[in-house]
Amino acid sequence: MANKLTRRDVIKCSLGAGVGAGIGAGLFQNASQAVASESEDTVVPRKRVLRFAHLTDIHVKPERGAGQGMAAALRHAQALDDPPEMIFTGGDGIMDALAATHSRTKQQWQLWNSILKDECSLPLQHCIGNHDIWGWSKSKSETTGDEALWGKQWALQAYGLAKSYRSFDQAGWHFIVLDSVQPRPQGGYMAVLDDEQFDWLANDLAGVDPATPIIVISHIPIVSVTPAFFKDYFKDSKTQVPGSLLHNDMHRIKDLFYNHKNVRLCVSGHIHLVDRVEYLGVTYICDGAVSGAWWGGDWHETPPGYGVFDLYDDASFDHVYVPYGWEARE
Numbered sequence: 001m002a003n004k005l006t007r008r009d010v011i012k013c014s015l016g017a018g019v020g021a022g023i024g025a026g027l028f029q030n031a032s033q034a035v036a037s038e039s040e041d042t043v044v045p046r047k048r049v050l051r052f053a054h055l056t057d058i059h060v061k062p063e064r065g066a067g068q069g070m071a072a073a074l075r076h077a078q079a080l081d082d083p084p085e086m087i088f089t090g091g092d093g094i095m096d097a098l099a100a101t102h103s104r105t106k107q108q109w110q111l112w113n114s115i116l117k118d119e120c121s122l123p124l125q126h127c128i129g130n131h132d133i134w135g136w137s138k139s140k141s142e143t144t145g146d147e148a149l150w151g152k153q154w155a156l157q158a159y160g161l162a163k164s165y166r167s168f169d170q171a172g173w174h175f176i177v178l179d180s181v182q183p184r185p186q187g188g189y190m191a192v193l194d195d196e197q198f199d200w201l202a203n204d205l206a207g208v209d210p211a212t213p214i215i216v217i218s219h220i221p222i223v224s225v226t227p228a229f230f231k232d233y234f235k236d237s238k239t240q241v242p243g244s245l246l247h248n249d250m251h252r253i254k255d256l257f258y259n260h261k262n263v264r265l266c267v268s269g270h271i272h273l274v275d276r277v278e279y280l281g282v283t284y285i286c287d288g289a290v291s292g293a294w295w296g297g298d299w300h301e302t303p304p305g306y307g308v309f310d311l312y313d314d315a316s317f318d319h320v321y322v323p324y325g326w327e328a329r330e
């Protein structure tokens with residue numbers, strides 16, 4: 001019978017939709033059900049190939065014990081009973097360089113580097129965020145734009161990156177790390193891929209074996225409902241998403257992903273809130289922030305925390321958001 005679904009088909013279908021939606025799971029426990037636990041003789045259990053922690057929006061600064069908070073989050077992640085094999089930082093590692101002077105920016109990156117050196121024994125990957133960019137607010141940062149480290153250069157140096165976007169293969173998955181942040185013609189920044197990066201992304205996707213699952217990391221979400229909880233979302237009886245909160249080019253990125261069904265998972269930060277959106281077979285997860293409300297406690301209902309991702313050999317994945325118990329300090 002052509003239409004008779006086997007258990008294996010059902011599992012495949014649920015994987016196609018992102019391994020279920022964590023039925024009955026709480027806000028911070030939206031991991032998928034374990035496929036292997038449903039196993040029958042004919043089902044090959046999935047095998048975990050990588051566990052990594054996603055520490056985003058750390059926003060480290062000398063005040064409010066932020067350095068101790070960053071260290072506490074790193075220690076917490078590495079001391080889990082089943083610890084991650086890699087740490088991915090998701091951007092906005094420092095409080096702010098956009099409007100900070102040279103000395104203030106230097107102070108923040110020194111703090112960042114010394115804490116990572118002392119507190120992180122795992123391999124690191126980084127993604128650039130808006131607050132990592134030095135001096136785009138020229139008057140406040142007292143810059144001219146001619147400084148060697150101006151713009152993204154300082155962050156690239158601090159993160160040890162040659163370029164603000166890249167891809168690599170690990171554990172049978174293809175990782176794409178995007179640079180969400182471009183200057184806005186009227187000043188400030190907006191979330192978008194410029195044409196050069198978009199073309200690079202299209203080419204990169206085209207070069208991946210369709211059997212290889214793809215994970216995309218960006219600082220700013222491509223798709224997320226979290227911006228709806230920002231006060232500017234409803235203004236003058238209209239709804240509007242500020243161009244700094246979501247990728248302005250989500251439509252063309254969606255079209256691109258639609259042609260590459262092996263794009264499985266998109267991970268972001270920036271909003272400091274957690275959500276999970278399933279759309280056209282892609283799961284978009286926005287993680288909360290290590291800094292919570294920029295070291296002022298919880299942001300809305302979301303406590304300071306980090307994400308733990310498990311990637312499997314059957315293109316499935318799990319995610320949990322892990323609060324690490326940080327209390328705001330004066």
Ligand SMILES: [Zn+2]
Binds near residue numbers: 092129130219270271
């Ligand atoms: Zn950000």
